[in-house]
Amino acid sequence: MPDTRSYSISDLAAEFGVTTRTLRFYEEKGFLAPERRGRVRYFSAADRVRLRLILRGRRLGLSLEESAEIIDLYKAPEGxxxxxxxxxxxxxxxxxxxxxxxxxxxxxxxxxxxxxxxxxxxxxxxxxxxxx
Amino acid sequence: MPDTRSYSISDLAAEFGVTTRTLRFYEEKGFLAPERRGRVRYFSAADRVRLRLILRGRRLGLSLEESAEIIDLYKAPEGxxxxxxxxxxxxxxxxxxxxxxxxxxxxxxxxxxxxxxxxxxxxxxxxxxxxx
DNA sequence: ATCTGTATTGACGTTAACGTCAACGTCATT
DNA sequence: AATGACGTTGACGTTAACGTCAATACAGAT
Structure with a gap:
């Protein structure tokens, strides 16, 4: 069972100590892509991991762009x-x-x-x- | 002899790979305080060290404010x-x-x-x- | 039916850290 | 005396990363 439950925007915001505005901003910029049912966002466990990595990058002083780039490197190498x-x-x-x-x-x-x-x-x- | 020679603004800019604008900005914000003869700036060895520390902080993702605060901690503890x-x-x-x-x-x-x-x-x- | 709580989408505001002119001074050469 | 090379001070522009409303939707409890 691959952890199928989802998180609301305020769930994640509270857990990571950021505002909902931040999460919406991240989605708007393409750094997060939660599922949308109607207009409401549902964050998956994968989204949650991605957010964690983004915030780790942020603590290192990386730009969101840089963090995203690094996270993309983590995908299984192919080609x-x-x-x-x-x-x-x-x-x-x-x-x-x-x-x-x-x-x-x-x-x-x-x-x-x-x-x-x-x-x-x-x-x-x-x-x-x-x-x- | 305590290293009495001074550096021009473009000297320092070139050495540290920043622009003169950056150095003027740092002075304007109080992070650097080079000597002024007339309107011209003369950076001392101490200024140079301070700049080095500021840029180190910058590479760590610290704000200039934070860097300055840390650098101030370096002064001989007294009181x-x-x-x-x-x-x-x-x-x-x-x-x-x-x-x-x-x-x-x-x-x-x-x-x-x-x-x-x-x-x-x-x-x-x-x-x-x-x-x- | 109304209230309460959580969600949404704009849209404008803000801050830090400079960039980018423009207009000008000064000094050494040519 | 004109030309560069270097310096100066405004002053406005820019980008990232959100903050801060306002107006609206919607679902559940009273």
Missing amino acids: GKRQLTALLDKLAERRAQLEKQAADLAATLADLADVEHACRAALADLNPARSR | GKRQLTALLDKLAERRAQLEKQAADLAATLADLADVEHACRAALADLNPARSR
Whole structure:
């Protein structure tokens, strides 16, 4: 049984902490494509996964466009040699970008750690008795 | 001798791959404060470092405001116990956010790695002779 | 039948982070 | 004195990613 239940727009909005406006916007831009019965939207489990991935991309600072592009890469690779090598190129590109970002992140975290140390040291100096 | 030479606006723009408009904008918003002789800007080594940090934040998807806030945390911690503990709180907050981002990043990279494997497998299937 | 709650579609507003002119100054060459 | 190369200040334009109404539909409970 492939998880056949569906989610209302406000269900998803509440679960992911976004507004319904956001979800409608995502559909309007083609980033989501929930089923429509009449005018009402019904989000499937697949839609839900896709939304999760979009929001993950958003937390990384990617544009919706970029997130969608990456998510599209996740689809089972198919096509001829040309297509596959092209896909590999794209993957490498993305990987390079994300790894650079990881490096930036690590550097920033290291900087913050330095400050944290200095801060604790300053605190200890303020109150030598209860230091440590 | 504390590196006393200065950089013109186009020097810095070229070095960091941004436009002069960007640097003027950053100054206008208070994210940079180069020395002014007359109307002309002279960027110091410190300004250069600050710019580097701002752009690092930008690559992480932070807003300029956020980057500036983080950079301000880097200043030698001072003040009383109140101030220092407040600073520690902010540091912890930032760290939590960045660590979540690191997790998201790792997950995305893992997903990409999966696709890459599948892709290489598909390629190998296409040409079993030169498989590897 | 009316009310309540959730849904819908426009349509205009907003913010951040610049881009893109236009018009002008200044200094070193030619 | 004219030509570039570089600098300046407005001021308006642009794009992404929604926010914020307003007007409307529709289904279930009272």
